[in-house]
Amino acid sequence: MDLSNLKAPEPNKKNRKRIGRGQGSGYGGHTVGKGHNGQRARSGFKERFWFEGGQMPLQRRIPKWGFTNNFRTEYVAVNVGTIDLFLEAGKLKDPVISLDDLIEAGLAGKGDLVKLLGDGDIEKSIEIEVHNASKSAKKKVEDAGGSVSFIEN
Template identity: 50%
Template sequence: MKLNELHDNVGATKNRMRVGRGIGSGKGKTGGRGVKGQKARTGVAIKGFEGGQMPLHRRLPKRGFNNIHAADLNEVNLGRVQAAVEAGKLDKGATVTVDSLVSAGIIARPRDGVKLLGVGDFSTKLTFEVTRASKSAIEAVEKAGGTVNVAFASGVSTRGKAEATA
């Protein structure tokens, strides 16, 4: 067998139907689209329209709630901060703020602030100034000898609030 002798089995392929090629072709005149109207035209999709009946997406009750006042925070794990310190992107003695995290490449942009999370190993003595911090993150930083100044600590009543306002 040679490459120029290769071909499909008989009946394996069919030529495509060429629509709109005269009444004798079987797909002439309207070209299989029915007659007139918006849906006979090219590029039209009436999504969700049920012929005047109330569409399903309007029959069903609304669910959920989008809080327009919710803070859009960057979430930073302590393991990521430790890796940045070891790579020399963050100074060991400096205070870790939103700006220093952006310049170190840990977060892309400031958004509404930073929430510090306690995932990963952390052993460097650092001072953090963040918007929020988890209880486990605060415990891990304090265990390493550092401090966390937060505007609001989730799960913690007042720890860090007095330092953040001062």
């Protein structure tokens, strides 16, 4: 037995449809095997994945609400209490905390803008460098004897 003796099984010998080759082909003139007209029978028809055959599409049926501001500035929130915990654990250096230190400690990503928020308490005097800060966070840091400096976005 070798490749020259092999034969295809009987069902595999079926000829393909040769549409558009005249009436005698069985798929010839007029509708060419595509039924009677309709959008899908036309040349150039491409069915989009959202197409629902003429019924009201899902993206138009569901209710819409709210507003998305495309110009919003997204900040990564870092709380004063979190800074204090990281200082106690030794993950941040004591007197001066730069943006690179926050990234290295895992509190922010490389391209993130950081905002200091006032949740929690801080006892140590620190100088911290962030893009923005809430009033309460700035007050808590300054009350502990530290300062907050801002980086331009």
